[in-house]
Each structure stands twice: as structure tokens, then as C-alpha cells.
Amino acid sequence: MREARIPTEELMGSGHLACQGCGATIAMRFALKALGSKTILVIPACCWAVIDGTFPHSAVDVPIFHTAFETAAVTAAGVKAGLEMRGDFETTVVAWAGDGGTFDIGLQALSGTAERNDDIIYVCYDNEAYMNTGIQRSSSTPVGAWTTTTPVTNYKTRPKKNMIDIMAAHAIPYIATASVAYPEDLIRKFKKAKAIKGTKYIQILAPCPTGWKLSPELTIWAGRKAVTSKVYPMLEITENGNKLTVWKDFEATSFKEYIKPQGRFRHLKENEIEKIGKDVESSWQRLLAREKMLASIPGLEA
Amino acid sequence: MKKVVMGNHAVSYGVRASEVKVISAYPVTPQTHIVELLSELVANGEIDAKFIKVESEHSAMAACVGASAAGSRTFTATSSQGLLLMTEMLHWAVGARLPIVLTNVNRAIGPPWSIWTDQNDSLSMRDVGWIQIYCESNQETQDAIPQAFKIAEEINLPVMLVLDAFFLSHTYEIVDLLETEQVRDFLPPYNPEIKLDTNDPHSFGNLSGPDYYMELRYMIEEAMNDARGVIKRVGKEFGEHFGRYYDMVVPYRCDDADLILVTSGTVASTTRAVIDEMRDEGIKIGALKIRVLRPFPFKEVSDILCSTKKVAVLDRNISFGNHGVFFQEVKSALYGKTDIPIIGYILGLGGRDVTPKVIREVADKAIKDKNPEPYINWIGVKR
Amino acid sequence: MSKQIKFDSYREMPIRSMTLDNMLWNKTGSWRNVKPVYDNKVSPCILGCPAGENIQHYIQLVIDKKYKEAWETIIESNPMPAVTGRVCSHPCMGKCTRGDYDEAVNINAIERTLGDMGIDNPGWMRESEKTKKQKVAVIGSGPAGLSAAFYLARAGYSVTLYETEKALGGVLRWGIPEYRLPNCVLDGVIESILNSGPISVKTETVVGKEIKLKELEDNFDAIFIGIGLMESRKLGISNEDCEGVESGLEYLKRVNSGDNLDSSKKTVVIGGGNTAMDVARSALRKGSDVTVVYRRTQAEMPAIASEIEEAEKEGVNFRFLAAPKEIVAEGGKLSKVLFQEMELGEPDESGRRRPVPLEGKTFTMEVGRLFTAIGERADLDGFGPEVDTEWDLIKVNGEFGETNKKNIFAGGDIVTGAASVVEAVAAGRKAAEKIIRVFIGEADPPKQEETEFGIENINVDYFTKSNRTLNPRISVEEAKKGFEEILTGFDEQLLQKEVDRCFSCGVCNYCDNCWVYCPDTAIVRKDDRYEIDYDYCKGCLVCVEECPRSALSIEEEGK
């Protein structure tokens, strides 16, 4: 056997309650492998509030505090403060929320926490809708997608909120996107975040077979195609928002291929797909331009 | 050390003496001085704590919940709108069985905007599962804090201390300030066995089906029942340490009274003055201050009130559609034990002054009122 | 395995909703309706290799820098990777799935590199098993005979190897020129084979003539015949015996013996196979102006494509669609050749289009030397009626070289007709294994099932396109100057670069993907394999989908 590609420690065990092929679960497994057992999770309402298991059982081997929907960030900040006042400066405190708990209802508390630069890692596992409550739109739901509150006759026409820019505006020391399809990258980012003091924001694309109407075996496939089709760029923002690094070293694939097996996009007509595909490309170009622009500001270069 | 301080600052000094480790609060009139002084005390090192300056009361309570779950002694203060915004997290603190202490400065709820006192904010949290203690003086607002932590940490429920806006919060009185060293004997450092701890990993608050939710709630109720004894014991112990004794209720000249006025908060002191005046006139009247609303002191209340001939409850609050809250509570305490008249009076809402004159008016009216219809009387409403 | 905690009374419960154990009581395997199973396939390259070398496996070992183990893996099926790694037409690479993606993996060069490592590390060869009582005679020391001798000796059976010539190797020694296969390499290979077990060599002994086959039958428990095709076919036209006309094979033999030949004449080589190419390029190196005349077109040439290409680059001329009709001799010496022009007609039994003469179209060429290289044939003298023959070849029944005689086996060119080194090696090994099975009374192994495997079985997302790594080489100009070996093996860096391109088709190479991606932590990573914990596998099939190489299959639940 070769050396394991990722840490072998399993802090997320079997028997949990996620659907088949759940990307959010994979994200957790990787994150915990990166962070190790000296980690405390704070989880608000979201699928993960259920996945963990039913009282008095937990599938996860680190302490978890389940908290109210909109409070992940600040509850985590409280936990961190509480630990430090007990003399524990070592434990990594992680807020682990869905996109609803991040982009929408939890945005305020997250903003407050980020502005104070409280020493936590905030993770948004992004499955692009409220899945726990049965697939309702969130502000992270991408344009064109069906959800139970954006039916096909009235699918989502507004673009996904740019949460990354919002976080960058807080000048926190570390922001990154990740995808369950790139475990080494994800683990590297978590390890990096763990070593930085302050608020770290990591947004993980976590495909949801149930909510995306995607065959479960395609979870990782979707996590990969989202990246290679430029829909979900892999990036890092460091130096308090001043340095943007976009991962570009991949063979680009098409938007159409990415959405094809996803039932949530099935209603889209050819011209609509084309239009959204173009928007994806222009967002990507804007991102690259921004990367260049930031790099060109004298005194900001690394 | 005795010092003339405002009620809000008495709260802050109580926090200092209690060696609180994490404070998280958001400013709201009339609580702001508490936060300001705490900021200063933390900044200058008089309190060895972290003060998480959150962006809302909801987050303040969430931060307290987190910090308390991590095993640290935790405090917050708020008022009115802020308390309401906290609602969800107040419940969370109870369900998670966290010994957080909160001081709420009673303030009326908008609209219209009002910054003046009444009890509707704290009373709307009556059923959440917090212990509620209504304070009457600046001394008490300070003394209540170490007691509250001691009670909370023993029974694993949070405690809400309540004081009237302005009449206490902004009023200067002489307060015998507690010294940290003295308090440490009374209130040892908080070191819970169960907490968020990577060496002993548990997950808190997991989904629970109908199979155990009720049992968990039952245990909260059990803790509330236990709290009665604990509150009394702690009040006594506090007295033994500091010479100031506290109890669930405070009767005043009730022994042979034909009429007892039931009060809470600052109205209680005013009422006592009126009682003295009326006693001088030969009227057999007494007063009963209810200090602890939750858990409700059924036994104390019924023991005292069953020996009188008439009860008048003064409510600085209104439960729309069902009279004043203290009135309801007293009635239920006396249910089946006596058939004396119990009459409720609503007064002082939104900071309307409850002067000795107003109380006298209530007392005179109560003497005359015989099982009046309606049971509830609005005092001083411009009709 | 934990049990679900149940409380009968609140008194047993913690006061807070706090967990006390894990979720392992919750056997989520019951959610599954299909299940993933580890199911290695046979990589197509392995099926493409006549010797069935476990290519996929040794490449993975190379990736792990387990060079000795990689070499040992080859040796299990081919004792001379340093030879085949140089001269094999590598049908494995024709089957390589990577060929449908970018370019086939340079298996040949990897094999050669490992083969050379084997020569440099004689200690890698394991001791033969303890000597058994049975003895085997092996006739002919070409690749077939050497291979048979090797596998027999390695298993502890005493082998006596009979060879007509004074040195061993067959075509490898007398046919293939040094610029493709240096003698020192061949010597190294043969030495390693001879050292591998109890082999005694009897050179300059013609079986069938000096020793009768019958005699061997009496003295040995089994015989393997690997006598190859050592005679050149004749053109069958006039003056074929005049001075200046020579069989290509004879010429190569002289070249390989180091005879100092003067070839500074206009040379014509008749034929289109490997022999023709080797003759042409050898003559070129000796200073001749060389033209290869072939009766069909380049597309039909049986020579290894790269050989033709090299010959062209070096300056060999080609004249297609022509066949010698008449040799003109002056004073017993070759002077001219009359050629008949041809065209392609209907396909013959080999599938290639048959050349047919173009009526009345001929041409004449002044020729100093004419080499015939139109094929080789066997000399079955002394084998004849003893063993059944057919079409001048020995007839075998089945895939292990069994002749009509119980204890006589045959393999290599003498059975197949002109074929290849690797086929001869394979035949030698298979016969040896069969002989051993006969000795120990073991049944034949079941036939390996051929599985279809193609690029559609590869998750190409896991691979980036890259070009095949080529062998380093000397320039054409350098090459033409003499018999220095043209190609070099890989250094470690090139080797690693190339092995990294292998898809490991159908065979788990411990890439970890399945284990990494399982959302249910249901795959257990053991020291030497992965195991699916079906108690918890929900059957999402992420592992199957993300296996880059289809090493997992799907089974319907309950089957």
C-alpha cells in the first residue's frame, strides 16, 4: 500500500444520517482530517444538524455544539473566548454552517465576528439551497436553478450572492473556496487556516444529490466540473483581502456539461444555458482581472 | 467599601466581584452604563474577562451560550427590544442548561418608542425557563449577581436579574461594594465537569425525537423546583457572608393585615412607605414583595396571603387579554386555598410614575372594592 | 460496534441533550440497493503481450521505486526483458488504453530499462528451487529454448541445452544486428539465464544428426524443441548460386560474427521483413548504397514499423511493387538483376493484398550484391517422422506446445513459422510450465477470461494529456557510422516520467480515491487493500464512479 494521500485519522464515523453521496459529509470528513481532534465544531440549523446523529449519539468524534440557525459564527466566537479564558489556546473552533446559515440568516453574526476578527474558522458548506427544510432557494442558489420555492415556471433569475467579496470586504486574514472534489487542496487550506489567527472563511462547494436532482455517484464529479467549468472558482484571499490567488491550472470544461446531469437545471432552454454560460465566463474574467489588479497595486504585492 | 453608585454601575460591580470570564453585550438604553463600565473594567484589568462586542443582542446571547458551553462564567445585560431579540437564544441557554446570568433593565416595548420602565419585556420571557429575580435597590442589583451565578451553576439554569429602568438603573444610592476576594469564598470559580472539551468529546443539542424531548424538559422543570430551595439557601448564605439576607418573597407588616398589597421591583419600596402611613392611621394593611417570579414561590405566597382578608396585586405590566402577570400568578398560587377577593391593578406602564399617592389610591380603592367587576383596574388611565 | 443507547427513565439520562456514544449502531448498509465491489480486471496491455507480462503491476512497482520487484515481475513471464525491451514489436502498446487518450505508454522502453537493471544487478535473480529428479532436454537456444530452459531450471529441473552453433542465442545472436541488440547485452541475458538453475550446455551439437531424438527421449523425462527457422528461403530463379548473391541471414551471421566485410558495392535486398531491414541497414553501415526491393507496398511490410522508418532515415532506398525475375551473371559473378513490376490484387489468406505481375513491365538494375531475405524455413532433418509436422513446421496440439509425443514439446518459430522473440519466449515458458505440471501431476490452469476494457472505463478527469517519453538515442548520422546501439534506456527520471502515465487499467493501484471520497467512511484502508464495510455502505457508488480505472464494479444487492 502506498502512503495515504490524506490523513488516515477518521473523526467522522459511519452510521450518520446524510443521504447517499452527500457532499456535505465528504467536506466534513476532509476538514476534520485536516484539523485533527483538537477541534470543536459549532453547527447551526442545516443538514449537518441532522447528519451528526440523534441524541444521545454523534457520528463525529470531536465536540460539537449545535446552535441556532443564524448564530454559528458568534457562538463559535463565544466558545473560543470561553476556551481561552479556561487557558485552552490550542483548540481550533470551527463554525460549520450551510449556505442558508451563511449567505442569508447568519450573515449578520458572521459579519460581526469577521469584523472583530475573532479567532475561528468559519466554514460554509455550500449546497446552494436550504436542503434541510426541503430544497428552498437561498441567496446562494445559482441563477437558473429550480428549488421548491423557485419552481421551473419561475426559476431563480438572480445570480448567486458573492459571499467571497463580502468576506473580503471584512479584511480578514484568510478566505478560500474549496470543493469536495479536491481533497488535498481542501486539506491544505484548512491546515493553512488553522495556523492563522483571526477569522478565516472557507466556502466549500458540497454537491447535494438530493437537492440538485443528481445521481448520488456524481457528487464528486459535480464538485470537479463546477470548478473546471469556472462556475465555482477555487481561490484564496490573503493579506487581509489584498491578495487574490485564483487556481487556473485545469483543463476547462463546459458549463453545459456541468449542468447536464443536474435535474435542477433540466428546464433550461438552449439559449438560456448559453446566456448563463456566458455570464459564468465573464464572472471568471472579472475574477482574473481582479487578481491582476490587486497584484499590480504597489506596496500590496506579496 | 461603600460608595454612591447608580443602579447600572452596581450591576457592573457585581459582575466584577463575581469573576466573570466572558461578557458579551450590546448597548441599549437604559442598560448602556452597565456595558460602558464593564468595558472599562475589562480594559483596565479590574475584570479578567473577554468582552465580545457583538453586533446585536441575539449574538450577545449566542456568544454567551458558546462561552458558557465552553465552561466559562458568562454575563450579559440588556433591555426591552434587546431582550426580545435574544428570545431564541434565551431558550437555547435553557435547553443547553447553561448557567448564564443576564441583567435586564425593565423597559417598555415599542412602538411607540419608549425608554421608560415597565415589566412587559422580562415577563414575556417568563415561560422560557430562566430564573427571574426582580430587584428593588442598587444594593440588591449588585448582591444578586454573585447569588445568581451560585444558583445558576448549581442547578444548570440561567438567571435573569431584573431592575426598573431609571428608577433603579439611573438612580444613585449608597452601595456596599463587594470585593472579589470576599466573594470568592461565597462563589468559587466556575469549573463544570461537562463542557466543550476535546479531551472528552460530546455533541450537545443533537436532534432528539419525541422519545426523549419530554424527559429533557421534565428535568428542566425539576431543576426549577430544586431552584426554590437553592435560591433560599443561597440568599441565606449570602447573608452569612455579607450581612444582607435575601429570600423569595419579602412580607412587610402582613401578620395581622386585612389587606395585603402584592408588589415587585421599585414599587415595593414606595408601597412600604404607604403601608407605614396607613398603619399609623390604624389601617391593618401589609405588603408582600415578590422577589423571585420563576420559580414562583407558591408556598410563601399562599402561606402569607391565606391569612389576610383581601389581596391587591399591583402590576407594572399587562398580559393583554388576561390582566397583569403577577395577578395571574398570585391567583393561581391561592387557587383552592382561600376564597378571599384578589384584585388586580395595572399601573406605571411605560414609566408612568408610581408615587406614594398612586399607591394610596390603589390601597383605598382596594379597601372599598369587593370582588369588583372587572377584576382588573387600570390606575391613572386618562379616560 | 456500539449499541443504540436507550433510556427507560429520565434518571438514566444526562440533564442536557448530550451525546454519549457514536452512531455505529445505525447500520446504514440497509439503505443500499446496489453495492460496490473491488473487482480487478486484466489490463489490456497484459492481454496484448504474448508472454502475458504483468505490465500493469510492474509499472506500479516502478512508480514505488521497487525496481527489483518490478524486474522480478517481468521475469515471472519473460526471462529476457533486456532483449524484448529492445527488439520486441510491443503489441502490448497497441492495446494500451492510453493510446486512445494521447499516446500509448512506452512499455517497451520501461521493460528495457528494467531488463538492463537486471543485468546490472545479477543478485536480483533468485536461487532456483531445490533440484528435482526429472531432467529435460532443450533443443535450440533461441528465445524459445532459453525461455523453456530458464523456467525449468528455476523450478529445480536439470536442463541440458543443445545448440548447433558455438554460441547461444539463435536469431538474437546471429540475426539481429548489434545496433539493435548489442552482444554484450545478449551475453548478460544468457548468463543470467544459465546461472538461474541447473542448466548444462552442449553447443556445436546438431540434434537429429549428431544425437538422435530417440536417444534424448531415452535419457530425458521430457524434451523441448525450439530449433527455429535457420534456413533462408530461396528465390527460385536462375543464377541464384552465383557469386554476389547471398542469403541475408548468412550475411547477418557474418556481420554479427565480426567478419570484416567489404560491402562498398551497390546492394539490393529482396524482402520486407525484419531480416530485410537488418540486412539493408547492416550493409549500409558497411558502406553500401542499399535498395530494398519489395513486391508489395510499404503498408504490407511485415517488418517492425520503426525499423522501416529508421532504415529510411538512414538512407536505405525502397523500391516497392517489384520482384526479381532473373539474375544476370557474368563469369559466375552477379552483374544485373531483371525485375518484374507488380500491382496489388485480391487479399490473400494473410489478409494482405496479393502482388500480381504487371504484364510486360520489367526493369533491370546493375547490382553488386544481392541479399535474399524473403523468409526463413526450418531444417526438420532428424525430427521428421519422430514428431508430427505440418507445412515444414512442428505440429502442436493446444497452447502449451504438446506434440503428438507425450514427453515432447515444441515452441517458437519452429511451431509458428517466422514470428517474434516474445512469442518464442512465451512458447518456451508455457511449455516449461506444462512440463512441470505433467511432472507434478497438476491440472492446467483455467483459461483467463478476456475482459473488454477501453478508454470508456477510464475516468479521464484524473489524467492530463502528455506525450510518450521516447528513448534517448544517437543521431541518425552517428548511427549510420557503425554498429553502436542506437537507442538508450531511460534514466530514473525518464523512467518515472513515463510510468506515471500508466492508467493502471482495471487494477487498483491504491490511488486512495475510493477511500478518500466515501461519504460514509465505509471504506477501510488496510495495509494491503481496501475493504468496504457493507454494514454502513449506503451504495452511493461514488467510489465506483471516482475509481479512475474501473477497479470496482457494481453488484445488484442480494446477488
Ligand SMILES: Cc1cc2nc3c(=O)[nH]c(=O)nc-3n(C[C@H](O)[C@H](O)[C@H](O)COP(=O)(O)OP(=O)(O)OC[C@H]3O[C@@H](n4cnc5c(N)ncnc54)[C@H](O)[C@@H]3O)c2cc1C
Ligand atoms: C534477422 C531477423 C531479425 C528479427 N528481428 C526481430 C525483431 O526485431 N523482433 C522480434 O520480435 N522478432 C524478430 N525476428 C524474429 C525472431 O528472431 C524469431 O521469431 C525468434 O528468434 C524465434 O525464436 P526461436 O527460439 O523459435 O528460434 P531461433 O531464434 O531461430 O533459435 C533456434 C536455435 O536453435 C538452434 N538449432 C536449430 N536446429 C538445431 C538442431 N537440430 N540442434 C540444435 N540446435 C538447433 C539454432 O542454431 C538456433 O540457435 C527476427 C528474425 C530475424 C531472422
Ligand SMILES: Cc1ncc(C[n+]2csc(CCOP(=O)(O)OP(=O)(O)O)c2C)c(N)n1
Ligand atoms: C430561525 C430559523 N429559521 C428557520 C429555520 C428552519 N431551517 C432549518 S435549516 C434551514 C435551511 C438550512 O439551509 P442551509 O443553511 O443552506 O443548510 P442545508 O440544510 O442546505 O445543509 C432552515 C430554513 C430554523 N431552524 N431557524
Ligand code: SF4
Ligand atoms: S439533502 Fe443534500 S446536503 Fe442534506 S444530507 Fe442530503 S445530500 Fe447531504
Ligand code: SF4
Ligand atoms: S479508486 Fe484507486 S484505490 Fe480505489 S479501487 Fe480504484 S484504483 Fe484502487
Ligand code: SF4
Ligand atoms: S462511496 Fe462508500 S457508501 Fe458509497 S458506494 Fe462506495 S463504499 Fe458505499
Ligand SMILES: [Mg+2]
Ligand atoms: Mg444549503
